[in-house]
Amino acid sequence: MMLPTHAFAGMVIALPYALAFPEFGPVALLAGFLGGIVPDLDLYAGHRKTLHYPVYYSGVATLVVPIALLQPTLLAVAAAWFLVGAALHSVGDVFGGGLELRPWEATSNRAVYDHHNRRWITPRRWVRYDGAPEDLALSVALAVPLVVALEGALEWLVIAFLAIAVAYAVVRRILPAVASRLVGDLVVPNASSRVLAYVPARYLEASAERGSTQSR
Structure with missing residues (x-):
């Protein structure tokens, strides 16, 4: 899936917390946003392996999220929703295409590396490739509640990334x-x-x- 989809997913999952704890809302949303983005910083250094940890992000998140719920502090909230966003990204890539240059050709059996089991996870291809029409539709579906619920800089951040998603989907095949x-x-x-x-x-x-x- 493309980067805006992952970023929106990290924000959407943090949205209920942000509404319930408005004093930590911006931190939770930005942390989810960054968590959705950071794994793809390995694009030119072992993509979907160096910074993708589908098991470890998820495991650590289950330990930190209760702290953010029961004894919220700025650090706990930021860590919890960053880890959740990164876990969603890493697991979500399993349901996309593989690592081939043209993922719509479905020639790769590598989606995300599982460091815990030391193996590559096979792509499910529910979303055929990053920037596919269904990927864009998912981006739009995730962006809508964010645009409705947010205002100011965060709302404009979502709108800007939605514009990037549309542009990327248009040119993806070339x-x-x-x-x-x-x-x-x-x-x-x-x-x-x-x-x-x-x-x-x-x-x-x-x-x-x-x-x-x-x-x-």
Whole structure:
């Protein structure tokens, strides 16, 4: 699923708490938002493995959330809803597509790495790929209660990310061709081996395939 969907999910699950504890509302919502985003910071360093922990985020969250409910402090609230958002993201990716460059082709059997069991979890593909029509529909469905319930900066944050979701969904199917072209024409010829080590293998493979096709 795309980043805005994960961000909205983290905020939506924190919304009832924010309404029940308005003094901690902004912290809970922002923590859920950040928790929904942070796992994808591993995009260029072991994507869906380095910062995705479907078991561990969930386990620690079950310990911290009761503290945020029974003895709320700023730190406890922030930690609880960040962990919940990150857990939702990590588990949610299991129900999306795999790690291939064109996930609508369904060629990868890797969705999210399970560090606890030391194995890759197979993608369920309920949402076929990030940016798919059903992904956008889910983003919209999650954003609606947030826009209704929130105001000010948080409401505008949701609106901005919803606009990003729409734009991403529109161009999603052409992004692999653009990425492979950029990698093949700009990155591979000019970058050092150290830089290339951070380029996901799927981009390098697509660039190599494009180059071999053009040389025929």
